[in-house]
Amino acid sequence: MQIERTTLIPGTEQSLGEGNSKPFRAQVRLSTGGIITVICKRLEQHKIAAECFAALVLRGWGISTPAPCLVLAGNEVLYGSQDAAYPNLKQRLGWSDHLPDQYKEKLIVAAATLLASWSQTGVVVAADEAIHNVDRHIGQVLWDGGEPVWVDHDQSLGVADLPDRNKLALLLSACGLHNQVQTSAVSHALTLSDNGLLEAAESAAEAGTYQFAEFVANRLPALASRVVARFPQPNDLFAGLQ
Known part of the structure; x- marks a missing residue:
C-alpha cells in the first residue's frame, strides 16, 4: 500500500x-x-x-x-x-480533567474493563511493544460501541522522549484485569512476523521512514519476553523460606 x-x-x-x-x-x-x-x-x-x-x-x-x-x-x-468519526474512549466515558478524583478512578476502571473485554487488546499490547509505542492512553482508542479503532503512533519507534512504558499493560495491571489479556498478548508476541516491514518502509519512504523496519525486526525475537515483563510476575513460591 x-x-x-x-x-x-x-x-x-x-x-x-x-x-x-x-x-x-x-x-x-x-x-x-x-x-x-x-x-x-x-x-x-x-x-x-x-x-x-x-x-x-x-x-x-x-x-x-x-x-x-x-x-x-x-x-x-x-x-x-x-476519519473513523468515533469518539475516543475518554469522550465516550465522559472523562473530564475537572472531575473529582474518585470519579476519575471509576472511569479508569471502566476503561480497563472494556479493554480487557476486547479481543484485539492482546495483540495491540504485543504490537505496541514491537513498535515501542510508549504512549497508548485511552484517548487514543476510538470506540462507537462496536470494535475499537487504535490511533496515534507518533510516540513510537524510538522517536519519543518519554519513559519506557507499555501503557495498556500498565493500566490493566493497575486495575487487576491483566490475566486474560496477558496470555493473549504473549501468544500474539510469539506470532507477529517481520513480513511486510520492508514493504511498509518502502511504502512510507516519502515520509522519511529512517530505519524503522530494522528497529522493529530487532525487537521481535525477544518480544514475548518483553511482553511478559510488562505484567506483574507471580510471587516466588520459595520467597522467605531460606
Whole structure:
C-alpha cells in the first residue's frame, strides 16, 4: 500500500481541541480527485514518518488502524488518517480533567474493563511493544460501541522522549484485569512476523521512514519476553523460606 498524498481543502478545518499536535478534522482531495474526511496533525517530520510506518505495520498485523496519508496544506506537510468519526474512549466515558478524583478512578476502571473485554487488546499490547509505542492512553482508542479503532503512533519507534512504558499493560495491571489479556498478548508476541516491514518502509519512504523496519525486526525475537515483563510476575513460591 502506497501512502496517499492528499491536498487540504481550505475552510473545512474543524478543531478537535485535544492533544499537543492540535489535531483537526478536515476534507482533503485525493490524487484521483475524490474527497474524503481525515484527521490531521501537525508533527515534526520524523514523527510523521513514525505515524505512517506504524499504521502500515499494524494494519498488516490485522489491527484496526485508520489508513495513513500525507496532507499538503500550503507549504506544510501534515499527517492525516482516515476519519473513523468515533469518539475516543475518554469522550465516550465522559472523562473530564475537572472531575473529582474518585470519579476519575471509576472511569479508569471502566476503561480497563472494556479493554480487557476486547479481543484485539492482546495483540495491540504485543504490537505496541514491537513498535515501542510508549504512549497508548485511552484517548487514543476510538470506540462507537462496536470494535475499537487504535490511533496515534507518533510516540513510537524510538522517536519519543518519554519513559519506557507499555501503557495498556500498565493500566490493566493497575486495575487487576491483566490475566486474560496477558496470555493473549504473549501468544500474539510469539506470532507477529517481520513480513511486510520492508514493504511498509518502502511504502512510507516519502515520509522519511529512517530505519524503522530494522528497529522493529530487532525487537521481535525477544518480544514475548518483553511482553511478559510488562505484567506483574507471580510471587516466588520459595520467597522467605531460606
